[in-house]
Amino acid sequence: MAAQMATTKVPEVRDITRIERIGAHSHIRGLGLDDALEPRQVSQGMVGQLASRRAAGLILEMIKDGHIAGRAVLIAGQPGTGKTAIAMGIAQALGPDTPFTAMAGSEIFSLEMSKTEALSQAFRKAIGVRIKEETEIIEGEVVEIQIDRPATGTGAKVGKLTLKTTEMETIYDLGTKMIESLSKERIQAGDVITIDKATGKISKLGRSFTRARDYDAMGAQTQFVQCPEGELQKRKEVVHTVSLHEIDVINSRTQGFLALFSGDTGEIKSEVREQINAKVSEWREEGKAEIIPGVLFIDEVHMLDMECFSFLNRALESDLSPVLIMATNRGITKIRGTNYQSPHGIPIDLLDRLLIITTSPYTEKETRQILKIRCEEEDVELSEEAHTVLTRIGQETSLRYAIQLISTAGLVCRKRRGTEVQVEDIKRVYSLFLDEARSSQYMKEYQDSFLFNETTQPTMDTS
Amino acid sequence: MEAQRVLEYLSEIEEAAEDVLASRQQILDLDKKRNMNREALNALKHEMVSEEKVKVCFGNMFIKLPKAKTRDMIQRDQEQLDKEINSLRLSLKDKLNHLNKLQGKPELTGYNLSPLSSDEVKAINHLLKR
Numbered sequence: 237m238a239a240q241m242a243t244t245k246v247p248e249v250r251d252i253t254r255i256e257r258i259g260a261h262s263h264i265r266g267l268g269l270d271d272a273l274e275p276r277q278v279s280q281g282m283v284g285q286l287a288s289r290r291a292a293g294l295i296l297e298m299i300k301d302g303h304i305a306g307r308a309v310l311i312a313g314q315p316g317t318g319k320t321a322i323a324m325g326i327a328q329a330l331g332p333d334t335p336f337t338a339m340a341g342s343e344i345f346s347l348e349m350s351k352t353e354a355l356s357q358a359f360r361k362a363i364g365v366r367i368k369e370e371t372e373i374i375e376g377e378v379v380e381i382q383i384d385r386p387a388t389g390t391g392a393k394v395g396k397l398t399l400k401t402t403e404m405e406t407i408y409d410l411g412t413k414m415i416e417s418l419s420k421e422r423i424q425a426g427d428v429i430t431i432d433k434a435t436g437k438i439s440k441l442g443r444s445f446t447r448a449r450d451y452d453a454m455g456a457q458t459q460f461v462q463c464p465e466g467e468l469q470k471r472k473e474v475v476h477t478v479s480l481h482e483i484d485v486i487n488s489r490t491q492g493f494l495a496l497f498s499g500d501t502g503e504i505k506s507e508v509r510e511q512i513n514a515k516v517s518e519w520r521e522e523g524k525a526e527i528i529p530g531v532l533f534i535d536e537v538h539m540l541d542m543e544c545f546s547f548l549n550r551a552l553e554s555d556l557s558p559v560l561i562m563a564t565n566r567g568i569t570k571i572r573g574t575n576y577q578s579p580h581g582i583p584i585d586l587l588d589r590l591l592i593i594t595t596s597p598y599t600e601k602e603t604r605q606i607l608k609i610r611c612e613e614e615d616v617e618l619s620e621e622a623h624t625v626l627t628r629i630g631q632e633t634s635l636r637y638a639i640q641l642i643s644t645a646g647l648v649c650r651k652r653r654g655t656e657v658q659v660e661d662i663k664r665v666y667s668l669f670l671d672e673a674r675s676s677q678y679m680k681e682y683q684d685s686f687l688f689n690e691t692t693q694p695t696m697d698t699s
Numbered sequence: 700m701e702a703q704r705v706l707e708y709l710s711e712i713e714e715a716a717e718d719v720l721a722s723r724q725q726i727l728d729l730d731k732k733r734n735m736n737r738e739a740l741n742a743l744k745h746e747m748v749s750e751e752k753v754k755v756c757f758g759n760m761f762i763k764l765p766k767a768k769t770r771d772m773i774q775r776d777q778e779q780l781d782k783e784i785n786s787l788r789l790s791l792k793d794k795l796n797h798l799n800k801l802q803g804k805p806e807l808t809g810y811n812l813s814p815l816s817s818d819e820v821k822a823i824n825h826l827l828k829r
Contacts, residue, residue, distance in 0.1 A: 370814035403727055406734035409741045434817065466723070467730035471788060473814070486822075523813045 260320075260639075263613040267325040269293045281609055282325055284602035285318050291593045292322050296329055299531060299559050306557035308548075310537070310587075312564055312580055313595030316635040319563040322595070323533045326561065335479055335530030335558070337362040341539030352547045353503045359551055360480040360509075362558035364528035365516055369474045372433040374408075376401050377444045377463045378425050383415055399429075401464045414438075426450060428461050433469070477528065480556070483512050513556065530558045537562035538581035541573035545583050552589065562590075603630045603638070610639050616646035617656045625662050633671035641665050708801075715798040722791045726784055733780045736773050743770055 267289050268279030275282075275289040282289060288311070295309055311319045327336040337358055344354040376399035383395035395410040397418070410418070417438050423429055426447030431438050442459035484504050519525035534540070540548075551557060562582075569581045578584060598606065604627040611618050618626065622645070630638030642657075644665040649657045670678065679686070743766060747753055753769055754761045764772075796806055814820075 366812065368812040368814050369820050404731045404734065407738055407741075409745065467727045468734060469730055475812070519815075523811070524815055524819075526812060 258614055261324045263609050264321055264324045264328060266329040267293050267296065267322070273297070278605050278609075280325070280328075282318075282321065283605040283609065284598055285322065285595050288313075288318075288322060288593045288595050289325070291591075292326055295559070295561075295591070296326055299326075299330065299334065299529070306552045306554065306559075308552055308560040308562065308586075308590045310562050310564065310580065310582070310590040310592045311595065312592055314597055315565045317595040317597055319565065319595055320535060322593070323535070323561055323563060326531065327533070330531065333364075333477060334528060335362050335364040335477075336533065337530065337558075338533040338535065341534055341536040344540070344544065349503055351541070351544055355544060355547055356509075356551065357481055357484075357504070358532055358534075359558060360484060362530040362532040363480045363556055364477045364530055365480060365483070365519075366475060366477050366526040366528055367519070367524065369476065371472050371474075372469065373472050374399065374431040374433060374469050375429075375441075375464045376468050377428045378423060379405065380425055381418065381423065383410070399468060401466060401468055403466060404468060406468060428464060479530075480512065480516070483516075484509060487512060516556075527556065529556075531561055532558045533561045533563070535563050536565075538564045538566045538569065539572065542571060542583070543573070545571070545586050549586055549589070598635060600627060600631055603627050603635060606630075606635065607638060607642065610642055614643050614646065616642050616649075618642075619656045619658050621659050622657050622662050625659050629662070629666065629671075633673060637671040640669070644669065712798070712801050715794065715801055719791065719794050719798055722787055722794060726787050726791070729780055729784050729787070733777060733784070736777050736780070739773055740770065740777075743773075 263281040266280035266282075268276050268282035269289065270276060273290060273293045275286045275293070277284070277286070292311075298307075311322055313319050323338070327338065330336055339358050344351045344358075346354060349357075379398040379400050381395065381397055383393055385393055392412050393415050394412075395415050397408045397410050397414075399406060399408065414436065417436070421429075421438050421440055423438065423440060426444050428441045428444050429438055430441060442461035444463050445460050446463065448460055487508050516525060516527070520527060548560070552560065564580045564582070566581045568577055568579050570576065571578050571581055571583055576583075579587065582590075604623065607623065607626055607630060608618075611623075626638050626641060626645075629641065641662060645657045645661040648661045648664050649655075652661075654661070743753065747766065750766060752763050753766050755764050755769055799806060
């Protein structure tokens with residue numbers, strides 16, 4: 237199998253220049269709290285929303301401690317008040333070691349998978365398992381390799397390998413197999429190598445700095461490393477964090493050639509999940525694994541329907557449950573799939589389990605700050621007056637619209653070879669692109685000339 | 700009084716750090732000895748094939764001993780060394796954690812886990828596509 241994998245492996249093509257794209261929340265670096273969990277007015281890309289950020293900070297601490305599982309938080313607020321930003325802030329502040337899974341409520345509607353399957357996959361992606369791997373290795377710099385070939389040309393080769401660290405030096409006797417793998421890896425004096433004691437696998441870490449001047453011409457890929465310190469025979473411990481979902485996927489794949497290439501995993505049988513749960517808890521009892529409850533963030537949670545909500549209710553009770561953070565911008569509305577009205581479009585029994593954080597609309601000063609941060613993020617320079625005008629637009633229409641205008645105005649400015657966006661540029665894009673309010677105004681005026689106009693239609697109902 | 704307390708605290712940290720360093724040095728010395736023993740065993744096997752008796756250096760004195768007996772002696776010594784190095788490594792972890800705690804540093808994550816067996820490691824490596 238391994239040989240087959242090696243032969244069919246396509247060489248990877250790497251892009252040399254990779255341009256980082258700028259997303260809507262790429263300026264968020266954390267929650268912007270100080271050590272006492274007090275929010276700073278402007279910090280780590282976050283502006284204002286002090287009360288909700290402090291609340292999020294408290295929850296963050298609880299998640300970091302890992303003591304709470306199966307809790308759920310709802311971030312509720314009007315559109316454009318930083319709900320997703322707060323969730324992103326939590327994700328950033330958690331660091332890379334705690335699993336954070338973000339999804340949108342509408343992602344669960346797919347033809348290939350049932351809704352509850354999609355949800356349970358998301359749940360299991362948000363739970364990490366920490367495990368440790370331990371290997372005995374011999375690590376040192378090659379001082380000398382000596383290989384004796386039998387005079388007849390055939391027969392067993394024998395040899396000696398001298399390895400050293402900064403503290404000690406020793407000679408190893410080599411068998412035929414080791415000699416073969418040494419020559420296969422092209423090991424020569426001056427290389428720093430590790431030998432795995434259990435498998436005998438040799439890997440080259442690089443060339444020793446003390447041998448840097450052996451040759452004048454060196455390939456770019458020659459890497460120089462320090463001569464290892466300490467004892468020659470070391471014990472290496474590596475700690476991995478894998479998510480439960482990753483373990484599920486491997487174990488549910490049917491052993492076949494096609495299975496390797498199908499990207500979609502499809503549904504995972506519940507027996508597989510139960511087996512894995514059993515294995516993981518066995519490991520936990522033996523002290524071989526730690527469970528890290530992570531965070532599952534569901535944006536636009538009002539898009540879930542009644543079935544999903546009752547599934548969530550049940551899933552939160554499980555002891556392998558992550559912290560669930562949901563966000564919605566709905567007020568009192570219909571629960572999807574029913575005719576019942578409920579706050580945030582979430583059933584009362586689920587609401588009862590939630591800690592609710594609210595966000596409030598930004599003030600003028602805060603809007604100004606956010607626009608400034610976004611300008612820096614998008615590399616657009618704004619003149620003082622233009623900034624004031626844009627803030628005004630942000631206040632009167634919406635923050636998102638104002639943020640959209642930044643990059644478009646930046647383009648207009650570059651077109652006329654200006655260095656700083658002026659009020660004229662803003663005016664130009666403001667007249668080119670309509671905001672939501674002006675667009676609906678336009679509709680109202682000219683709706684008779686549009687197709688399929690029915691003046692009696694009620695407003696959009698997305699529930 | 701305050702100065703006294705600080706001094707005590709610092710000396711405690713210093714002591715813990717000294718402990719860690721001493722353990723590490725000891726592991727190093729033992730590994731050195733282990734490798735020398737290994738070289739000796741190899742030499743007995745390959746270079747001293749014909750000899751009946753071999754000269755063994757004890758401190759600053761050479762003593763002629765039968766080969767089989769020498770080999771047994773060294774092998775017993777090796778086992779003892781392996782055991783000692785292992786126990787030192789285990790205690791080193793506790794010592795280092797103790798030092799970290801005194802200095803107010805967080806404990807290393809995953810430090811107290813016991814390792815997976817080789818079969819399980821193989822499965823996980825397969826999972827991580829390495």
